[in-house]
Amino acid sequence: MTRFSFYEFFAGGGMVRAGLGSSWTCAFANDISPAKARAYRANFGGEELWVGDVHEVAAAQLPGRADLAWGSFPCQDLSLAGAKAGLSARRSGAFWGFMGAVRALRTEGRAPRLLALENVCGALTSRGGRDFSAICDALSEAGYRFGALVVDAALFVPQSRPRLFIVAVDRDVEIPATLLASHPQPRWSPRALLAAHEALDGPARDDALWWSLPAPRVNVPPLDAVIEREPADVAWRADAETERLVSLMAPLHRARLEAFAATGRRHVGAVYRRIRPDGQGGKVQRAEVRFDGLAGCLRTPAGGSSRQEIVEVEGGRIRSRLLSGREAARLMGLDDAYELPARYNEAYRLAGDGVAVPVVRFLAKELFEPLLGRAAAARLAG
DSSP states (O other): OEEEEEEEEOOOOOTTHHHTTTTEEEEEEEEEEEHHHEEEHHOOOOTTEESSSSGGGGGSSSSSSSSSEEEEOOOOOTTEHHHHHGGGGGTTTTTHHHHHHHHHHHHOOOOOOOEEEEGGGGGGGGGGGHHHHHHHHHHHHTEEEEEEEEEEEEGTBBBOOOOEEEEEEETTTTTGGGGOOOOHHHGGGHHHHHHHHOEEEOHHHHHEEEEOOOOOOOOOOOOGGGSSOSSSSSSSOOOOHHHHHHSSHHHHHHHHHHHHHOOOOOOEEEEEEEEEOSSOOOOOEEEEEOOOOBOOOOOOOTTOOOOOEEEETTEEEEOOOEOOOOHHHTTTTTTSSOOOOSSSHHHHHHTTSSSHHHHHHHHIIIIIHHHHHHHHHHHOOO
């Protein structure tokens, strides 16, 4: 079996490692959060994990030449829920620390053959598209060709979670023709990506690719399949508190809830509290519910959003509570053997800040491994 090596920057709880699978060996991992590092070590041992600021990672800490360097850099300054200060801000500016490590490896002749970047789709429009252009310029200057895709985790798990992935390949790696498309594929290329791509100029425009990937073939479970009847870390609210939640719903959402309750059968929906215009020049808090079998995109309070809530209707009764830590982990594709932090807030944040495990596996199977397999064959032939 062919084995591949990788560096995992912004590793969090190791969801990229979980997604890559047993054919991949982690040579180095990094995260700045001690809480996330504890979860990483609890699940993977983590002898290769270094806890600290990515800007302080030295090339000497990165052994050998990795096949892949993954960077899910912080999204808060690119997110619609954040201040959108862009890559010049402290948190999302950690991207430059990642690229600093890549450039240092390039000077030693050890640049990773592949880079994979993951972030919110707001990275496409942040600062009028200038941040996406800056990322692409940096990849081109570091010696890579690259292609961007938007993949929604809803193709794999019951969570609406579109994310931007930029996969870059060293110019020395031959790309199989089957992995390239002559034009953007609609499944992976929403309008915002097309506009951001069109705005590229100079060498980055010449280095930009369109990846060709098949449609995933997955039986996605409905939301209620991952919901616990009686979770250990959160409790169902008293009826009065649930009534308060329902009172925050606009008429359309309240009617939707009441229609499902009227069936008498069990239905599970997902709720977010949002600030909406009140129609009179002001703003009001609203609870918005969905019963389409999907959870909304997991977020953490650090991104400026509320936590997701669950509403269950059965036999005419309506109950509500926060999403549990285990449910959040399941929505990210982590199996129940994954050891979560004991504290609810840490478990929820770990999941909300992560990358969906089956999306990583899909990219590894359909893109990383075919690219690297061709590169390995070329090295052996040479």
